[in-house]
Amino acid sequence: MNRFGLISSFKSIFPYFFSLIFCIPALSQVLPTAPSSTAPLTTSPIQGNTTTGNPRSNAAGSAQGNQQSGSVQQQAGNQNAANQQNAESQTNDKGKNAADQASDLQKQSKINSETSTVLTPEEQEKLALRQKIFGYSIFANKKLDPIPNLEIATPTNYIVGPGDELKIYLYNYAESTHNVTVTKDGFISLPRVGNVYVSGRSIEEVRKILIDKFAKFTPGLMGTGGETARTKLTVSLGEVRSVKVFVTGEVINPGTYELPSLASAFNALYQAGGPNEIGSFRDVRVVRNGKVVSRMDIYDYLVNGKIDGDIRVQDNDNIIVGYYLKRAEITGMIKRPGIYEVKPEEKLADVIRYSGGFNDKAYRARLKIQRITSKERKMLDVSEENYNTFDLVSGDSIHVETVLDRFENIITIQGAVMRPGDYSLDNSPSLKKLIDNAQGLREDAFVGRISVLRTREDLTIQNISLNYSDIINNVIPDLVLTRLDQVIVPSKFDMAESAYVSVEGEVNNTKISVNDGKFPYTIDMTLEDLLVQAGGLKESAYNSEIEVIRRKRNSVAGAANAQISEVFKFNVNRDLSMNSKESNFVLLPFDQVTVRKSPNYVEQQTVFLEGEVLVPGPYTIINKNDKISDIIRRAGGPTELSYPEGATLLRRTVVRDLEKPTDFDQIEQSETSIKKGAIIGDVPNVKEESIGIKLKNILKNPGSFEDLIVQEGDIIRIPKRLETVQVTGSVLYPTTVKYGKGMSFTDYISQSGGFTVQSLKKSSYVKYPNGNVDRTRRFLFFNVYPKVEPGSEIYVPLRTAPILNTQQTISTATGLLTSVMSLIFAVLAFRTIR
DSSP: OOHHHHHHHHHHHHHHHHHHHHHHHHHHHHSOOOOOOSOOOOOOOOOSOOOOOOHHHHHHHHHTTOOOGGGHHHHHHHHHHHHHHHHHHHHHHTTOOHHHHHHHHHHHHHHHHHHSSOOOHHHHHHHHHHHHBTTHHHHHOTTOOOSOOSSSOOOTTOBOOTTOEEEEEEEESSOEEEEEEOOTTSEEEETTTEEEEOTTOBHHHHHHHHHHHHTTTSTTSSOOTTOOOSEEEEEEESSOOEEEEEEEESBSSOEEEEEETTOBHHHHHHHTTOBOTTEEEEEEEEEETTEEEEEEOHHHHHHHSOOTTOOBOOTTEEEEEEEOSOEEEEEESBSSOEEEEOOTTOOHHHHHHHTTOBOTTBOOSEEEEEEEOSSSEEEEEEEGGGTTTOOOOTTOEEEEOBOOSSOSSEEEEEESBSSOEEEETTTOOBHHHHHHHTTOBOTTBOTTOEEEEEEOTTSOEEEEEEOHHHHHTTSSOOOBOOTTOEEEEOBTTTTSOOOEEEEEESBOOTTHHHHTTEEEOOTTOBHHHHHHHTTOBOTTBOGGGEEEEEEOSSOOTTOTTOOOEEEEEEOOOTTSOOOTTTSSOBOOTTOEEEEOBOTTOOOOOEEEEEESBSSOEEEEOOSTTOBHHHHHHHTTOBOTTBOGGGOEEEEEEEOOOTTSOOOHHHHHHHHHHHHHTOOOTTOTTEEEEEEEOOHHHHHHSTTSTTSOBOOTTOEEEEOBOOOEEEEEESBSSOEEEEOOTTOOHHHHHHHTTOBOTTBOGGGOEEEOTTSOEEEOEEETTEEEOOOOOTTOEEEEOBOSSOOOOHHHHHHHHHHHHHHHHHHHHHHHHHHHHO
């Protein structure tokens, strides 16, 4: 390629290269960002002493569930916010919709709030296991607030300690108020009383000590002579102290927690997140001064709403959660599937009770238990009577299946009984009892052959037939039924052919599309009865020749001329009455009644007159032989502007395909369209043809050969005087030319530019306004073109084969001449050789 070609190619691709440069920044914004290879940020749970402060503020913080060791939850909240922002950024990059973003953020926030870390696959597995453990959700639910309300009445068994604020109130005979705080040494200081040691004593004990102290200088505080004291003394709590509690062992967040002194051991366990995936829910110990002072069973709280071992915590108490000893999982048709911890003395029935019991569709008769042995797995089947005694092993997996979709005592009865359907075998052990429970047999029951379909043990079906009359008359014993038996009582109507009578022809059967002209046969049914059911006779009915065609039931078998039917004719009046001899003619089953159309009955027929007549419109045919001239004469004749030479007759007829069955509804629709003179369009089975008529000759000689007899639906069109000629086809300029008297065919071609080189002159033709066509004829080597009249259309066809030019003609002739000369020389040479 030369340099000019290179420059030209570069110019052609330069716009695309320039566009690509500007599209690169936009593509970098649209394409998703690759995942970062850096490790995600993690936070570790901080264990140790919590920050101390005002006891009331600490208590309030604990009540909100935010006072964890080392501000773990605060850091988790910060981490949650960061993770939520990260999740939101990722979802935006992926083009998720708003609903997906909200769902992802909610899931991410829930996981982060529970683990305070970005989860690894191992941690995700632990979290999934925790969520299956019964009792974990109570500690994971942050809406639960187990911290007691501090604005409550002072418990009388509350143990006073350093930091507590006591409110002492004397009233009635002597009144005074004292607000004191217990010192670190356990004393309170009161005026005139001095220091009083109250630490480690209950509120009631402190009240009694103070009464003894104040009685020395307060009159009426002690009752005398059997009378009650006139001065009263009460002690209540003001600000409560905070205590530090250790939560250790298998918990989610072990550490030191600062709680109000009114909190219990369960409150401290909740602050630590509860037992983890291997922690025990059944044996939570409270250790005080090196001794176990209480044991808690969390299931007692979850199932019964109370914990007997939940005591109020004191300073330096240690809540210890050990390992679980035995745990089993239950799945399937149970109300609360999950993993349940089992005490050594508890059985399988206890696990079912903890899980809420069986669902409504549970299979209770037997449970499948998968057990892990020292070598492999083992399958156990436990029946229902052993649930209370079956001992579980840690790791057992209990599955509750769905009840079988079958009935253990169902039997069915069908047919001619009052109440067919399914029945219980317990209440209907025999055939006679079953029929009695089904409210007995119907009147049409065929008791001579009742069938019982029985399913045998090999699942084959056995048919047992019996005569029910013999059972009623004690001829044979009653049949004992079994499960899944199906009793079928046949009906007499099912075994009899449905008899009917039919009527066709000129009757007012409004339901002909439904009953197809057939009516149920009844005994003693007469001809008049059938005609009444058929809606009576139409006006067009030939009532003097109504036929009843009856099957011949006793003809000679094998005879060639055997009679196969009988015909009875009747004269029925319009009121459906007959003379006394023919009246009450009783019909037999399958009789066919035919009501023919009267030969003298003809409905009105209409033709349509359009165009230049004095009164155009529809005209009814008066006589069967009415002709075109008769219709035009009734319309007042043509107007002065009419063009009789262009008159046409449009005739539409219904064509029936003899090879296909007749669709009477479709034929009726087509005939209706023809009667109305409407545009047929796509109406099937209708043939439309235009007949060229010579109206000028018809009007001069009415009744002549050219004066056609009109038919129903004919349309006679008389156009207005035409003054143009249309030239189309293979001419230089197809156009419409003004008609000129005396102008020939070639004159109109000339005014259209003349013939083209591809014009097929000898096949040109003229279509006249009345629909007739005249073609070009040949005389020797000359074309004789047809005559042109006003309103005509000249059409010149196109030559299909191409025309050869002069050079092509000479070349073709030369080749042909060469071939002929070669043939002559070959013949002469052959003759010379011979």
